[in-house]
Amino acid sequence: MKKMKKLTAGVSCLAISALLLSACSSTQSTSGTAKNSKTSSSSSGDSRVVIMVGGLEKIIYMPFMLAQQLGYYQQEGVNVSLVEESAGQDAEVALLAGQVDGAGGFYDHTLDLATKGKSVEAVVTMADVPGETLLVSNKLKDKVKSVSDLKGLKIGVTGLGSSTNMLATYNVVKGGGKESDYTPLPVGAGATLIAAMKNDKIDAAVTSEPTATMLENQNLAFPLVDMNHKDSAHEALGGGYASTSLYMQTDYVNTHKAVIQKLVNAYVKTLKWMSSHTPEEIADKMPSDYYAGDKQLYIQALKGQLPMFTTDGKMPAGVPENVQKILSSFKPAVKNIDLNKTYTNEFADKAN
Numbered sequence: 001m002k003k004m005k006k007l008t009a010g011v012s013c014l015a016i017s018a019l020l021l022s023a024c025s026s027t028q029s030t031s032g033t034a035k036n037s038k039t040s041s042s043s044s045g046d047s048r049v050v051i052m053v054g055g056l057e058k059i060i061y062m063p064f065m066l067a068q069q070l071g072y073y074q075q076e077g078v079n080v081s082l083v084e085e086s087a088g089q090d091a092e093v094a095l096l097a098g099q100v101d102g103a104g105g106f107y108d109h110t111l112d113l114a115t116k117g118k119s120v121e122a123v124v125t126m127a128d129v130p131g132e133t134l135l136v137s138n139k140l141k142d143k144v145k146s147v148s149d150l151k152g153l154k155i156g157v158t159g160l161g162s163s164t165n166m167l168a169t170y171n172v173v174k175g176g177g178k179e180s181d182y183t184p185l186p187v188g189a190g191a192t193l194i195a196a197m198k199n200d201k202i203d204a205a206v207t208s209e210p211t212a213t214m215l216e217n218q219n220l221a222f223p224l225v226d227m228n229h230k231d232s233a234h235e236a237l238g239g240g241y242a243s244t245s246l247y248m249q250t251d252y253v254n255t256h257k258a259v260i261q262k263l264v265n266a267y268v269k270t271l272k273w274m275s276s277h278t279p280e281e282i283a284d285k286m287p288s289d290y291y292a293g294d295k296q297l298y299i300q301a302l303k304g305q306l307p308m309f310t311t312d313g314k315m316p317a318g319v320p321e322n323v324q325k326i327l328s329s330f331k332p333a334v335k336n337i338d339l340n341k342t343y344t345n346e347f348a349d350k351a352n
Contacts, residue, residue: 158189
């Protein structure tokens with residue numbers, strides 16, 4: 001994907017550290033925070049929040065930037081600084097270190113962190129399917145017919161420990177293998193993942209839009225497991241899988257309820273706006289650099305992914321239990337966590 005030119009910009013470690021110090025008095029930053037990240041901020045209101053997102057340009061994380069483009073942060077009176085996760089800084093790590101207030105990522109991280117004694121919860125749920133596809137190199141079409149054929153492959157993921165890594169592992173395990181039966185390689189998304197596939201660095205990949213469509217359009221890979229659309233995702237995963245969410249440390253949630261309510265109000269407004277506008281209208285609101293030079297492809301990918309988003313920001317009933325079931329197939333400790341501590345609908349209920 002191209003780097004953002006207008007609303008976001010590459011900045012140095014020192015600049016990001018200064019942003020984190022000035023944007024949120026409750027966080028602490030270090031000189032190594034979010035190196036080479038991209039940031040975008042909304043400068044209205046007294047409530048200040050720094051959120052690191054696992055890929056602002058990805059359609060699955062669109063509500064974070066769209067809320068800013070629509071002016072909803074400003075309307076709610078909250079000053080939001082969006083920080084792009086990079087190869088040198090992980091959103092989950094930055095959140096636990098107190099360098100950012102919130103992380104824009106998949107709900108499954110809250111369960112994984114709970115097994116490590118960390119108390120983190122999703123305060124708003126924006127999507128109830130992963131929005132990901134497991135694609136396999138076209139060179140392996142004759143060899144890989146089902147998930148039982150994934151053993152021994154090098155599978156590209158966003159990063160080690162990422163949600164794409166967990167989904168890759170689940171599909172290998174579902175096919176009769178175990179976590180050690182494949183090699184996950186951190187290749188990011190967009191141009192870096194596509195280059196890895198072109199150069200045979202990876203045999204397969206779990207990725208989101210628009211990268212998945214680009215791989216298909218360039219005849220580089222074919223979809224093996226569709227976790228992007230509701231029906232196919234439910235078939236592949238045995239039910240719903242909460243993905244895009246804003247998760248925060250529980251201590252922060254308990255002491256910043258007014259600020260979080262403003263944030264969730266903005267995201268619920270955004271989700272409702274998305275549900276009542278066309279893909280073309282939504283695309284027009286997004287920064288042009290997000291199109292990667294092909295707006296029609298972006299719209300094409302957007303049409304396929306819009307149904308994944310919730311309209312009310314609430315965690316759907318039964319979905320946390322299914323995520324727990326999936327993760328516990330290769331992370332046994334997940335079976336013992338208290339799901340009620342991993343998410344809350346308190347703020348979404350009020351926003352609606």
